[in-house]
Amino acid sequence: MMWGRLVRVRGGVAPTLLPLAVRHEGRSLGRTPFFQNASYSTAAAERKKFYKDVSISQGDGGLFEISLDRRKLRTPGGKLFTVPNEALAIAVATEWDAQKDTLKFYTMHMTTLCNTALDNPTQRNQVQMISAALKFLETDTVCYRVEEPPGLVELQKNEWDPVMAWIEKRYNVVIGSSSDIMGPSIPEETKETFRQHLLSYNFWSLTGLEYVITQLKSVVLSLGLVDRHLSVEQAVLLSRLEEEYQIQRWGNVEWAHDYDMYELRARSAAGALFVQLSSESCTVKRKLLQD
Structure with missing residues (x-):
């Protein structure tokens, strides 16, 4: 036992x-x-x-x-x-x-995330962390669309549009997408809505959320993961959509691709779990398990 x-x-x-x-x-x-x-x-x-x-x-x-x-x-x-x-x-x-x-x-x-929250090596406060996180919204992965090839255009539309529709409805905001190199123009009202939402997170949770955002290069996908709308596998796949498309067409070095995928999943999962454990009310109960 x-x-x-x-x-x-x-x-x-x-x-x-x-x-x-x-x-x-x-x-x-x-x-x-x-x-x-x-x-x-x-x-x-x-x-x-x-x-x-x-x-x-x-x-x-x-x-x-x-x-x-x-x-x-x-x-x-x-x-x-x-x-x-x-x-x-x-x-x-x-x-x-x-x-x-x-x-x-x-x-x-x-352990790394806890060390970061405790030592705060960049000496930032919550407001500064939120501002840094929102900067990713301006270059969000799912906001940048290609004009060609047609297969990738369709793939982005089919896979990213549902997530975009979810977050815009969930937070009552407008984000949009663009194929322009400058990306979409994010309304100030949208930024303020997300800013107010992120202010509800404590410093530890923001540390975890920022970590997830930097891994996925996307505020949209990160909130989808933290809000449990997306699984870790889904969020990672959506963040690598163009790369996966190219691999399907041209092939890849299998072991390198798999390693990168698993590493990104591990980091994203850890960050999302860190957010949940840092922000939720948690109790631990003992359970006797049979060996």
């Missing part, structure tokens, strides 16, 4: 099985600080694994902490690694527990 956990999120259920080696201690397990100096933003960063057990404890103020062999995890900037709820702590702890002989930091997307 082993203990697992079911993470319940308002509006949906995200099942997360906590590995056996990840233990929830309930309270803090000691005060020896652990400084993690690796830069998680470095794609090639790897390090030999130096711990056996990963645990979660709840510290002062109700925040949750991660410990490696009972030594507290810290951010690259030296801050104590704390997250606002247990569900997010479980997601991070699972990443650390899943590492084998070598720590592959570039696969630990949830």
Whole structure:
């Protein structure tokens, strides 16, 4: 037998099985600080694994902490690694527990996003983050249409128009599309509507949303994913529509294409999950599972 956990999120259920080696201690397990100096933003960063057990404890103020062999995890900037709820702590702890002989930091997307939210390396506030996110709307992937070849024109219309119709109805806005190199002219009313909507997100959630937007190069697709109108697979495919069309016509280096696709799915999924866990009211319940 082993203990697992079911993470319940308002509006949906995200099942997360906590590995056996990840233990929830309930309270803090000691005060020896652990400084993690690796830069998680470095794609090639790897390090030999130096711990056996990963645990979660709840510290002062109700925040949750991660410990490696009972030594507290810290951010690259030296801050104590704390997250606002247990569900997010479980997601991070699972990443650390899943590492084998070598720590592959570039696969630990949830940890990276938490470090970014805690250290805020660009020193931006929520208003600045929202402005940066809205700039992507002016160059949104689904807003730029081609005039030829006819097959791609039809594919963009068939695949992108339904998503555009959904978001315009969902937020009562006008976005539009254009084949002009300058793209469509986004009405100021539309930008203000999205600005007000994004103001409802907390700093952590905005960190995750901005991450998704930069991956998909699209505000429309990112909101479709976060709002659960699109699956991760759908959002990624729509963001790569022209590339997929060209591959169908001319072929590709199969392993490279598959690697890029899976990587983009992993990053987009992690970002969307991060938004949900950072913004929703979460409770964690124990469930006894048969091994």
